[in-house]
Amino acid sequence: MADRKSVTVRVPAKVNVQLAVGGARPDGFHDLANVFLAVSLFDEVTVTPADELRVTCSGPDADQVPLDRTNLAARAAERLAARHGIAPDVHIHIAKDIPVAGGMAGGSADGAGALLACDALWGLNSSRAELMEICAELGSDVPFSLAGGAALGVGRGERLSELPVGGTIHWVFAVADGGLSTPAVYREFDRLAEGTDVPEPVASPDLLEALRTGDAAALAGTLSNDLQPAALSLRPSLAATLETGMAAGALAALVSGSGPTTAFLTKDEDSARSVAEALTTSGTCRTARVAHAPAPGARIV
Incomplete structure (x- = not known):
């Protein structure tokens, strides 16, 4: 385990410049062609060792953010801890700047941020592929929140191909x-x-x-x-x-x-x-x- 007092991760919002949606699949999901673009609105997720897993939140509309185990940041900590047989005993603090429930993947960003922060706090040195795999388990938009830049997402949107962008x-x-x-x-x-x-x-x-x-x-x-x-x-x-x-x-x-x-x-x-x-x-x-x-x-x- 790493001897760190806390780790903070900055993670971006996204806009879908194209969101092509197929018909409903038998599993209830839809196939997508989802062109993601990460934009310069960020949440900051800070994890600190604690006696038990808990989530707090500050910033615009923080009162609308769930602070229980349904929060993707809490679920990310639990998934990562379970893979390594450790207890997910961290305090996760989310400093919100991405609009809440606004179609900009704020919850997904917090999941990706908590995953990366816990990995560093616990000194796990997980591969990028392993982190991406956990992201895909957490939700369709979470892998892109980890990756950033621009990407085409297919399947539920979780299978990503990086895209070039020529300028700002x-x-x-x-x-x-x-x-x-x-x-x-x-x-x-x-x-x-x-x-x-x-x-x-x-x-x-x-x-x-x-x-x-x-x-x-x-x-x-x-x-x-x-x-x-x-x-x-x-x-x-x-x-x-x-x-x-x-x-x-x-x-x-x-x-x-x-x-x-x-x-x-x-x-x-x-x-x-x-x-x-x-x-x-x-x-x-x-x-x-x-x-x-x-x-x-x-x-x-």
Whole structure:
């Protein structure tokens, strides 16, 4: 065991620049072609030796974060400890800055952060492959939170291929009041798709090329999210947020993942600030955050 007093890991949010969703599988999951981009909004997860496993949280909407064993950070500590026959006796503190229940993989980020932090605290020196395997057991978005950068996720989204990005891409994220449940959004997707032929999910070659060249204008024409109609069905007010950001000069707008956070692609940092200001003063969202991509994955700080 390593003799460390604590370990802190910084881990990014994500935006799905393409989320292609197939029909429901027999196991209830959906096959995905999920193009992830890590963005510069981060949670920090700190683990400290303790008498028992416990989770605390601070930051925006911390009161909405579960502090029991359902929290992915707690589950990550338990999974890693079980593999090595040790007790998961740590205090996990999550300093939130990623929107909670906002479609930006905040819970998944905390799972990846806790996994990496516990591995270092306990001196396990697990291979990247072993950490990725545990991430995939924890949830579809958790492996990407560990990896960061840009990647195509297939299967449930957990099988990743790294993607090149040619430059910095500027974003604004409008944070809505309240969250949206990912399972509820998928149920609504299934309801809306009932009786139709849902095509096999495939990554857009034009989108991958726009990412590779870092061409924001080209990327704007290729962004897509198959869950967006379901999110808008459950939360119609998001349409006004999307319209406001576009009217303020965004190149493109979409719901981030299962929502309700909305994402706005902009041509540069100045434009991002201008769009964020328009969104903040519009009354169509609670707050707006400027960020850039790609960002690194989970890192010990």
